[in-house]
Amino acid sequence: MEINLTNKIVLVTGATGELGRVMARTMAVCGADLVIHYHKNEMKAREIVQEIEAMGRRAIAVQADITNGCSVATMHEAIKRQLQHVDIVVANAVIQYQWKSVLEQSPGDYLSQFDSCVMQSVYLAKAFLPAMIARNYGRFIGINTECSMQNFPTQSAYVAGKRGMDGLYRTLAKEIGGHQITVNQVAPGWTISEKDRAAGMENSASYERNVPLQRRGTDQEIANVVAFLASDLASFITGAYIPVNGGNVMPAI
Template sequence: MQLDLSGKTALVTGATGQLGRVIARTLAACGANLALHYINNDTKARELQGEIEALGRQAVIVQGDITKQDTAFRMRDEIQSVLGGVDIVVANAVIQYEWTTVLEQSPEDYLSQFESCVMQSVYLAKAFIPHMQNIRAGRFIGINTECAMQNFAHQSAYTAGKRGMDGVYRVLAKEVGEYQITVNQVAPGWTISERDRSSEPGHDEAYTRTVPLKRRGEDQEIANAVAFLASDLSSFITGAYIPVSGGNVMPAI
């Protein structure tokens, strides 16, 4: 038994980011062709495209502001012309901002999180779900966060955006389930990425004390969960919010 994505095409938004690039590499290693979305880092996008093509996969890069509906539809058309229809969507891109209190956080930060968490997912669904309905198969995967369950101080804009995203995914799962399309979310904890490995170790003892597994997760562990949900092994899982946080958050029944 293995994760076999041969013959599938996957779109990863924010593919040049710390987590996005590992997700893209992992899906390619499982056999998928990749559409790599980015907004600014053309150099990293082309480097990642080369890595994936070196694995014997096809890869296309698509650029644009994912918080705009016309971007999603343009990306769909560009991908279609090279790779065909998209079988797997991974909504990973998110706008970064400085966290502070509710009283001090700017209204623009709340809007940016709503646009990059909620509206990105809506636009991607509108652009890519119809093809999945036509072939009666597909995987729609969002990257959420453990913060959506924690509700800690200074997290209000991020938490609000991700909790709104959660609502969209749960409803979408019910709306498209009859087409054998699954809709799920992976919720990372505070994850070790390439940037962390290339710098001095951080002071994370206070965080890891709260984690049952007593460590931070690795980006590869998040990507592994995404690959599982993208595969046929997850064919009867939909509407799920799956923390990959070492037990730091545990959804209850």
């Protein structure tokens, strides 16, 4: 048994980011062709495309502002011209900002998180789901966060955006499940990325002591779960919020 994405086309938003680039590479290793979305970092997007092409897979780089419906629609048309359709959408992009207390956080930061967590997924759904419905097949995967269950001080804008995203995904799973399209969320913990390795910052005793597995997860471990949900091995999983954080948060029943 293996994760086989051969002949599947995957769109990863924010694919030039620390987690996004590993997700894209992992999907390619599993046999998929890739759409590498970027907002500003075209050079990194082109580099990732070259990496994936070297694996023998097709890949294109497409620019879009995922918080703008017209921009997402334009991206969709560009993908149709080059690759026809998308089988799997991974909504990974998110706007970065400085975390502050509720009283200090600017209203614009709350709006940025709503736009990049909720509205990104709305725009992606409107653009890509109709064709999935017509084919009676698809995967729609969103990257959430363990913070949605923590609600720690200074997390409010991020949590508000991601909790709104959670409600959207659960509703969407019920609305389109009859078309054999699954809708799921992966919720990473504080994950070790290429940047952390380069800086020698893989470990944090204060964080790890509260994690049952006593360590931080890696970008590859997050990508592995995304690839699983994208595959036919996960064909009967939908509406799920799956923490990938060593047990640091545990959804209850």
